[in-house]
Amino acid sequence: MSEGFRGMDIVSIRDFSRAQIEHVLDVAERMLPVAKGDEKSRLLEGKVLGSLFYEPSTRTRLSFDAAMTRLGGRTLGFDEPKGSSVAKGETLADTIRMVDAYCDAIVLRHPQEGAARLAGHFATKPVLNAGDGAGQHPTQTMLDLFTIRKSKGKIDGNHVVIVGDLKYGRTVHSLSEALAMFGAQLTFVAPPTLQMPKEHLKHIQSMGIKPKSGTDLAEAVKDADVLYVTRIQKERFPDPAEYQKVAGAFTIDPALLKDAKKDMIVMHPLPRVNEISPDVDKTPHAKYFEQAFNGVPVRMALLAMVLGAVE
């Protein structure tokens, strides 16, 4: 199973079996001392990662860069297409073929859905999807799973409450699919206009999970092991007053967490705006900064595996 990772594109979480994901998480666990800087590694010495970010990103880009550097490799690329040949109208296919000749692996963030799959078709080197429009963001899903497993000891059996924009949120669709694959219990909490799309619910049900959906966050939190919060974007609401009302009803603060289980963890893919009050940061529930750090060991694991340095 593990030898299948060498040269593999990391495009969609759907491409992975549960055993494969667990293997990635195991390797990420072993990467932790290097990710923290406690140990040094030359595992990817001499290797070059092409980093193509057609859209702004802070965490994903920096953590890929950190992951490559920690393993002794180097990163080159751009973090906005302005000034590159892309701005002159070059197709993604041509850019990929060019970068493919300079690098050993390519990480791509692009505004169009399906861009990473297309890049994979034109590249001979492995392509890692760092988010394609409203589509997939598999490395985010893996670091979310890693964080849950690390905090709770396992993924299956946990009751995960996912709250926020479930209609358009990129991370929640692939995360909920992966959690369903692991047999976690799911509850979706969102304003009525931003509920999980029906076809997505059906897909999750087809995996033998019966997710609950609702609008009452306080009720859902009482029984949660994991509270996964996502941002509700202002631009989804034509009426600013309506947005204020909804945003207020879905804010996580110490009062809301009063009735939560002691060991419940709060996660967020970040950046947050005002959906989690800063007062939560000091509580033992807050895991979102650790979650952001976990992007480094998980991406180290994936890079080392697709480049054949680790089985």
Add this chain to the structure above:
Amino acid sequence: MKEFKVTPIRNGTVIDHIQVGTALKVLRIIGVKEDVNSTVSVLMHVPSKKAGWKDIVKIEDRELDPKELDKIALISPDATINIIRDFNVAEKFVVEVPQKIVGIMKCSNPGCITNKNEPVEPEFVVESKKPITLRCIYCDRVTTDISENVV
């Protein structure tokens, strides 16, 4: 004596058992327009033993290529193709929905990379044959509105 509403053709293709009401869509997707060089007959709402009602299209002096047959299969999966040579049925077969659809449909997702200026043919896997449901291999968008997206 049997009465023919449309006379037999010498050479060409008869597309029979077209799902009732879709004959004009069939003409559109196989590119039959006003500049066609031969006679095209369209029968709509014809009694059918199998389906109750059906449409039929007869195109003279033209045999359809595999891509055109795939397109017909997508919008009318029970259609039969009769290749006529010198008034005889030379070949007869039911169209078949292929496992993979390449280059005959565009993705219904305007944000899909295949709808941008990239050198790639849109490609779909067939998730269900009845009703026809296609999933874009690039963006994963599921499409059931086939005739709107056939190119």
